Amino acid sequence: MKRRNLFLAAPALISTINLGSKPAAAQVQPTQEWSTLTYQPMVLQQQLAANQQVIFDKPFGHFFKPDMTVPTEAAKMLLRGPLELEQTLSPSVADINRLLDLAYKPIERGYALLEGDTLYVQSRTFFPGAHTDMLKWWFVWHPVENERYMLWYPFAHVANAIEDSVRLKNRSLSYEERLYNNPNYVTEYIGTTPIDIVINFKDPVELGFDKAALAKSGFTASASGTVSNSFVPDGVSSLMVHLGRNIDGGMELINRYWIGSHPELNRLRPKGESFKEKIVKMIAPKMTIDTCYEMAVHDMIEFHHLAQILPTLYQEFGQQS
Amino acid sequence: MKRRNLFLAAPALISTINLGSKPAAAQVQPTQEWSTLTYQPMVLQQQLAANQQVIFDKPFGHFFKPDMTVPTEAAKMLLRGPLELEQTLSPSVADINRLLDLAYKPIERGYALLEGDTLYVQSRTFFPGAHTDMLKWWFVWHPVENERYMLWYPFAHVANAIEDSVRLKNRSLSYEERLYNNPNYVTEYIGTTPIDIVINFKDPVELGFDKAALAKSGFTASASGTVSNSFVPDGVSSLMVHLGRNIDGGMELINRYWIGSHPELNRLRPKGESFKEKIVKMIAPKMTIDTCYEMAVHDMIEFHHLAQILPTLYQEFGQQS
Numbered sequence: 167m168k169r170r171n172l173f174l175a176a177p178a179l180i181s182t183i184n185l186g187s188k189p190a191a192a193q194v195q196p197t198q199e200w201s202t203l204t205y206q207p208m209v210l211q212q213q214l215a216a217n218q219q220v221i222f223d224k225p226f227g228h229f230f231k232p233d234m235t236v237p238t239e240a241a242k243m244l245l246r247g248p249l250e251l252e253q254t255l256s257p258s259v260a261d262i263n264r265l266l267d268l269a270y271k272p273i274e275r276g277y278a279l280l281e282g283d284t285l286y287v288q289s290r291t292f293f294p295g296a297h298t299d300m301l302k303w304w305f306v307w308h309p310v311e312n313e314r315y316m317l318w319y320p321f322a323h324v325a326n327a328i329e330d331s332v333r334l335k336n337r338s339l340s341y342e343e344r345l346y347n348n349p350n351y352v353t354e355y356i357g358t359t360p361i362d363i364v365i366n367f368k369d370p371v372e373l374g375f376d377k378a379a380l381a382k383s384g385f386t387a388s389a390s391g392t393v394s395n396s397f398v399p400d401g402v403s404s405l406m407v408h409l410g411r412n413i414d415g416g417m418e419l420i421n422r423y424w425i426g427s428h429p430e431l432n433r434l435r436p437k438g439e440s441f442k443e444k445i446v447k448m449i450a451p452k453m454t455i456d457t458c459y460e461m462a463v464h465d466m467i468e469f470h471h472l473a474q475i476l477p478t479l480y481q482e483f484g485q486q487s
Numbered sequence: 488m489k490r491r492n493l494f495l496a497a498p499a500l501i502s503t504i505n506l507g508s509k510p511a512a513a514q515v516q517p518t519q520e521w522s523t524l525t526y527q528p529m530v531l532q533q534q535l536a537a538n539q540q541v542i543f544d545k546p547f548g549h550f551f552k553p554d555m556t557v558p559t560e561a562a563k564m565l566l567r568g569p570l571e572l573e574q575t576l577s578p579s580v581a582d583i584n585r586l587l588d589l590a591y592k593p594i595e596r597g598y599a600l601l602e603g604d605t606l607y608v609q610s611r612t613f614f615p616g617a618h619t620d621m622l623k624w625w626f627v628w629h630p631v632e633n634e635r636y637m638l639w640y641p642f643a644h645v646a647n648a649i650e651d652s653v654r655l656k657n658r659s660l661s662y663e664e665r666l667y668n669n670p671n672y673v674t675e676y677i678g679t680t681p682i683d684i685v686i687n688f689k690d691p692v693e694l695g696f697d698k699a700a701l702a703k704s705g706f707t708a709s710a711s712g713t714v715s716n717s718f719v720p721d722g723v724s725s726l727m728v729h730l731g732r733n734i735d736g737g738m739e740l741i742n743r744y745w746i747g748s749h750p751e752l753n754r755l756r757p758k759g760e761s762f763k764e765k766i767v768k769m770i771a772p773k774m775t776i777d778t779c780y781e782m783a784v785h786d787m788i789e790f791h792h793l794a795q796i797l798p799t800l801y802q803e804f805g806q807q808s
Binding site: 201202203204205206207208209211215232233235236238241242245247455456459463467 | 522523524525526527528529530532536553554556557559562563566568776777780784788
């Protein structure tokens with residue numbers, strides 16, 4: 167049909183609507199406008215209803231807030247088409263370390279399909295009144311119960327479990343000792359697709375970040391790791407980066423996702439195993455520009471929502487593990 | 488999978504979020520908040536880019552506005568689950584005439600799946616500063632060119648043609664003489680699904696509205712009709728109602744859609760033909776609660792957008808046919 171396959175027209179859209187790059191500090195403006203979600207797929211509305219059935223009598227049930235909003239400008243950014251490739255980063259060691267360079271000012275939010283049919287999403291989210299200690303607490307607190315995980319994205323989050331919950335909850339250990347190399351089993355919707363993944367949070371240095379540069383950059387919290395999924399449980403399908411640092415008025419969180427058969431992901435994969443072929447055959451073909459956009463929307467919604475509830479949630483439950 | 492088929496949980500969602508019915512005048516409030524669209528499927532973004540390629544040099548190209556907004560409250564209403572069946576109308580003569588009763592105050596916006604796998608959507612849209620003459624002009628002006636139709640919903644409208652364009656453009660005839668029984672061929676996306684339909688705009692009395700009640704109700708514009716589609720081109724798959732009347736500060740538009748094999752639609756269908764079976768077999772099964780919601784979102788977006796451009800578009804092109 168002639169109205170399909172019009173993706174090549176997208177750059178015209180970008181230039182006409184005048185995207186341009188914005189300074190990284192743009193989101194700190196207190197005058198920013200917010201938009202309520204104008205759409206959620208029916209299957210997510212049904213998941214919300216199901217979540218509501220189980221969460222209402224939890225002590226933290228009042229933090230389950232289905233009236234979700236995002237900054238108007240963030241939503242508009244994602245409606246302006248994919249990023250140009252020169253605005254993106256690869257998952258190489260050199261590229262990920264650019265995130266630690268204070269002079270690097272990427273477009274705040276966007277997505278693209280990279281080589282190897284690799285999904286790519288980038289975002290920066292400002293958490294007003296938050297601190298990296300709160301983010302660390304969130305990552306060791308929420309995997310304990312499905313319902314805690316649901317607070318983060320009431321429409322799309324289904325289930326969450328951790329391999330070693332005793333270690334996760336042990337407050338005598340550091341954040342890193344509790345969370346890293348403690349597989350986290352996650353079920354959620356990305357767009358209308360339910361996915362089952364295993365996140366292995368790791369020391370960012372193990373993922374390729376330079377230790378000295380990391381210390382200098384001010385990123386005092388990392389919830390980064392590799393991810394495998396139910397199609398290829400024995401492999402690594404993606405690299406996920408969440409880096410938080412304290413700035414004026416709150417915390418900023420820098421996120422990156424790469425999912426697919428990008429050659430630079432091979433450095434994170436066990437060598438000589440059949441799963442590489444499986445990733446090329448089973449994961450990469452599922453990554454399309456649609457998937458990239460859906461992932462970018464998911465990230466925008468869940469992290470702006472977490473930003474809205476985290477400081478008060480921490481105030482009430484921050485002493486709980 | 489246990490997380491599917493949770494639709495029965497939706498009423499709990501409705502009651503918890505406290506929908507309630509709102510007075511029909513609620514949208515007239517000038518203080519109402521607006522939200523930018525927080526999501527559009529990738530295929531619609533690609534259609535927008537394609538539309539932009541052909542519209543930019545049209546004399547009305549400056550009315551092609553991709554930064555679309557809807558009232559925040561309207562978007563929220565559609566995220567509260569389907570309507571209870573007692574809040575809906577059937578396409579029977581008795582039910583459609585309730586729309587003409589000034590005492591009938593339905594919920595402003597919603598959707599449901601009715602008997603016969605029938606899609607149902609209801610809405611009321613306020614057009615500030617507009618008049619029913621503008622709406623009539625819109626319906627005889629826009630089918631002349633695909634690009635005019637694109638102004639209405641830049642992401643989702645693809646093509647529009649009229650059977651007898653000479654009659655449509657003849658300004659010596661009345662609106663009714665120009666538009667009614669002049670088949671209108673429409674291609675658009677509802678959700679991510681491209682549809683090809685034929686709208687037969689008709690005298691509302693032919694559709695079952697009471698002539699005296701219609702005159703008394705103040706609805707001075709109707710763009711209502713039956714619709715058939717490419718699956719069953721020889722039949723009638725739906726009844727569509729658009730009724731406009733002038734009120735304080737502008738125009739209000741009342742919309743209703745019924746698509747499927749509802750028994751009350753048979754009164755609008757030629758008798759004894761095989762298409763009835765086709766509708767039961769081919770149209771009705773495609774109508775799910777998802778389709779209903781997608782149609783409700785489409786209606787919300789396109790009519791609030793038309794409301795935003797119509798007065799100034801009419802001022803500039805109202806003398807053109």
